Amino acid sequence: MSGPSDYQPSNPALQWIERRLPIIGLVHSSFVVYPTPRNLNYWWTFGAILSFMLGMQILTGVVLAMHYTPHADLAFKSVELIVRDVNYGWLLRNMHACGASMFFFAVYVHMLRGLYYGSYKEPREVLWILGVIIYLLMMATGFMGYVLPWGQMSFWGATVITNLFSAIPYFGESIVTLLWGGYSVGNPTLNRFFSLHYLLPFLIAGVVVLHVWALHVAGQNNPDGVEPKTEKDTVPFTPHATIKDMFGVSCFLLLYAWFIFYMPNYLGDADNYIPANPGVTPPHIVPEWYYLPFYAILRSIPNKLAGVVGMFGAIIILCFLPWLDSARTRSSKYRPLAKQFFWIFVAVCILLGYLGSQPPEGIYVIAGRVLTVCYFAYFLIVLPLLSRIETPRPVPNSISDAVLAKTGSRSTPMVSTAIVLALAASLFAGSIDSAKASEGSDQPPGNKWSFSGPFGKFDRGALQRGLKVYKEVCASCHGLSYIAFRNLAEPGGPGYSVAQAAAFASDYKVKDGPNDAGDMFERPGRPADYFPSPFPNEQAARAANGGAAPPDLSLITKARSYKRGFPWFIIDFFTQYQEQGPDYVSAVLQGFEDKAPEGVTIPEGSYYNKYFPGHAIKMPKPLSDGQVTYDDGSPTTVAQYAKDVTTFLMWTAEPHMEARKRLGFQVFVFLIIFAGLMYFTKKKVWAASH
Amino acid sequence: MTTASSADHPTRRDFLFVATGAAAAVGGAAALWPFISQMNPDASTIAAGAPIDVDLSPIAEGQDIKVFWRGKPIYISHRTKKQIDEARAVNVASLPDPQTDEARVKAGHEQWLVVIGICTHLGCIPIAHEGNYDGFFCPCHGSQYDSSGRIRQGPAPANLPVPPYQFVSDTKIQIG
Numbered sequence: 001m002s003g004p005s006d007y008q009p010s011n012p013a014l015q016w017i018e019r020r021l022p023i024i025g026l027v028h029s030s031f032v033v034y035p036t037p038r039n040l041n042y043w044w045t046f047g048a049i050l051s052f053m054l055g056m057q058i059l060t061g062v063v064l065a066m067h068y069t070p071h072a073d074l075a076f077k078s079v080e081l082i083v084r085d086v087n088y089g090w091l092l093r094n095m096h097a098c099g100a101s102m103f104f105f106a107v108y109v110h111m112l113r114g115l116y117y118g119s120y121k122e123p124r125e126v127l128w129i130l131g132v133i134i135y136l137l138m139m140a141t142g143f144m145g146y147v148l149p150w151g152q153m154s155f156w157g158a159t160v161i162t163n164l165f166s167a168i169p170y171f172g173e174s175i176v177t178l179l180w181g182g183y184s185v186g187n188p189t190l191n192r193f194f195s196l197h198y199l200l201p202f203l204i205a206g207v208v209v210l211h212v213w214a215l216h217v218a219g220q221n222n223p224d225g226v227e228p229k230t231e232k233d234t235v236p237f238t239p240h241a242t243i244k245d246m247f248g249v250s251c252f253l254l255l256y257a258w259f260i261f262y263m264p265n266y267l268g269d270a271d272n273y274i275p276a277n278p279g280v281t282p283p284h285i286v287p288e289w290y291y292l293p294f295y296a297i298l299r300s301i302p303n304k305l306a307g308v309v310g311m312f313g314a315i316i317i318l319c320f321l322p323w324l325d326s327a328r329t330r331s332s333k334y335r336p337l338a339k340q341f342f343w344i345f346v347a348v349c350i351l352l353g354y355l356g357s358q359p360p361e362g363i364y365v366i367a368g369r370v371l372t373v374c375y376f377a378y379f380l381i382v383l384p385l386l387s388r389i390e391t392p393r394p395v396p397n398s399i400s401d402a403v404l405a406k407t408g409s410r411s412t413p414m415v416s417t418a419i420v421l422a423l424a425a426s427l428f429a430g431s432i433d434s435a436k437a438s439e440g441s442d443q444p445p446g447n448k449w450s451f452s453g454p455f456g457k458f459d460r461g462a463l464q465r466g467l468k469v470y471k472e473v474c475a476s477c478h479g480l481s482y483i484a485f486r487n488l489a490e491p492g493g494p495g496y497s498v499a500q501a502a503a504f505a506s507d508y509k510v511k512d513g514p515n516d517a518g519d520m521f522e523r524p525g526r527p528a529d530y531f532p533s534p535f536p537n538e539q540a541a542r543a544a545n546g547g548a549a550p551p552d553l554s555l556i557t558k559a560r561s562y563k564r565g566f567p568w569f570i571i572d573f574f575t576q577y578q579e580q581g582p583d584y585v586s587a588v589l590q591g592f593e594d595k596a597p598e599g600v601t602i603p604e605g606s607y608y609n610k611y612f613p614g615h616a617i618k619m620p621k622p623l624s625d626g627q628v629t630y631d632d633g634s635p636t637t638v639a640q641y642a643k644d645v646t647t648f649l650m651w652t653a654e655p656h657m658e659a660r661k662r663l664g665f666q667v668f669v670f671l672i673i674f675a676g677l678m679y680f681t682k683k684k685v686w687a688a689s690h
Numbered sequence: 691m692t693t694a695s696s697a698d699h700p701t702r703r704d705f706l707f708v709a710t711g712a713a714a715a716v717g718g719a720a721a722l723w724p725f726i727s728q729m730n731p732d733a734s735t736i737a738a739g740a741p742i743d744v745d746l747s748p749i750a751e752g753q754d755i756k757v758f759w760r761g762k763p764i765y766i767s768h769r770t771k772k773q774i775d776e777a778r779a780v781n782v783a784s785l786p787d788p789q790t791d792e793a794r795v796k797a798g799h800e801q802w803l804v805v806i807g808i809c810t811h812l813g814c815i816p817i818a819h820e821g822n823y824d825g826f827f828c829p830c831h832g833s834q835y836d837s838s839g840r841i842r843q844g845p846a847p848a849n850l851p852v853p854p855y856q857f858v859s860d861t862k863i864q865i866g
Binding site: 059063066067081084085086087088089091092484486490526527528670673674677678680681684 | 702703706707709710713714716717720723724725727728729730732733734735737738740
């Protein structure tokens, strides 16, 4: 992108175009012959990974927008129907939702790499500032995207974040009303967020072009922080950097696919499987993991305006980094003190992230304040001071000198940083779980589920028995509004035939109309109908149940979770443990005790349950031994009923789980082979360059 | 790997390049599939395309009604004796899309014509009981269909299609 291209195509047609629009020459000089420092390590691959992720998010996002409905009444359902009915909708949604997390994970690595190796220093200041702008745009986009499914966390996250602007003196309230387009977060808010969520990625892509342009003018930085001097210091971009980046991307895809296929809800919040309810706030409102450090800074400052300023300041301060750190040596590799402070800074950020996920009380508040001071001190005190007092180690004369001087010991810091980053990532990931309500006390016992693990399948018998328990017991109060009768005959479900599903449907009376006379009427259910709710509307449900509307059970196993603190989330990540929801639901069904223990009082009209938060639940004990008859000889006990009906509810929450795991296995086999091929090809390419 | 480090083993390197490229191509093509497949009708749309029942008893002779099945308008005409005779008197060989009237209705139920009311020219909806042939007339580009829904004049190339249907009873049909 710098200077006129010397590219001369041999094909006359290409020559014709090149003389009129030198775009092929531009690509050629930017991505083919472009000289790349030959000492780049794999931290530099994250630039390519980020380009890939941006493309992926735009592609899957455009597709999801084809199926999504941006309306407050329909958004939640439309997302559920994408996952249930659209061909590969579950895959595309997982790709997009997990993709956001992967995008932020990659951008943090990319930013920390820039910080460590001094990539922001002269002459790359504009490049760095453009990067900060991209990051801000990403944060806005990610936030608005999280609002779109219109679940509880979406709605309340939107409320909290938009309320940040009310801290602005004099105009705050008016600005918040302006953002909402109403008296509160509502349909106009959702509409504009959808519009902007679609627009901003294209702005990001535009700034990325500027970012890459600036990069190609200044040239890439490198681990030794010395500018390339001779031809020996560089290799052509293609094939060297291209193949190395492709290998990096294929390794990254393994991590990405792990989440898509095996842990799709791991990074999300269970509360977002509850439709938005403006009348009830979740016990703790937490943002997605990638905003947690800034959320912690916001909460640490006991003043509304100062908190907001602190939070935005924590990001904006990055823009001034090139001038705050005036050290002559670029790379922390040759700065013994800066290196140590860098890792302390990383630890501060991770701990801030952890604190952001914790309830703001007690020691967490104090720790948050200390770490907030540390965060700003790194930029405002440590870096300016270090650039004056630190004596850096001698920097090599050239990149080729640095490459030749490398010894076997160089891999040690790489390994340690990799371990630190892996730990950091899992700490971030796990803090989502620990962000859950602290008011639940007893941790429900874990069950053995046939559907757990990478090859888990539903137990057909349990699904059919569970359906029977649902129909005979639960259905008198709870709806199942996202399940259609036809779903019973779909692969991966209870294994009914199409005729059986139709016969099952015809047992139900479904309200239809208006007919020719303008009246509503009842008719037998058809396969295309959804399970009808036992109550005509929510008011009727409330009236019949002492004021508490029984929740719809379609998503109950995904909408329930409980605290699984350190170190369980690390183990969960590797074992793909996703069973908090079903464990919880099964435990609640079995947790009823007639007499509350000594010293526990529960409100009038509620029942004591060992596992329910606060122990007071409005639902009376629904199951007792021998209540439902089983034809297949399974024991008719409460434990068996609870397990069967929970298995069934797990299927209603994700009818395509088996397809997800099966495709996941195929993808993994492919990716491992592909990454292996990439590795050997990369080795060949780089071997030839020595 | 000391001897295999450069271009003096072109076969192994070429194999790697080809294998990697082939794997990338296969993976890319496979990854493309969900993005294409999602455009097809989803499960709820397919389920909503189930057969529908239509009661014929309120339709008087000479009248016609329009019902919708799979998003398409279906004309159900209760034909008069005159219309049936006109439709059967035509020399089939002279038609642009030769088809007998008997082939387009159910035996024993000659008075009922059931056709998909979409002009075979460019997809407009013809008007029933219009035109020179006592059938259907498409105002968009002037196609004229007779009382059997066969194309007689104008740019349309084919007769109005007959949807799959059967008589459940004398006064009730199931379309689909």
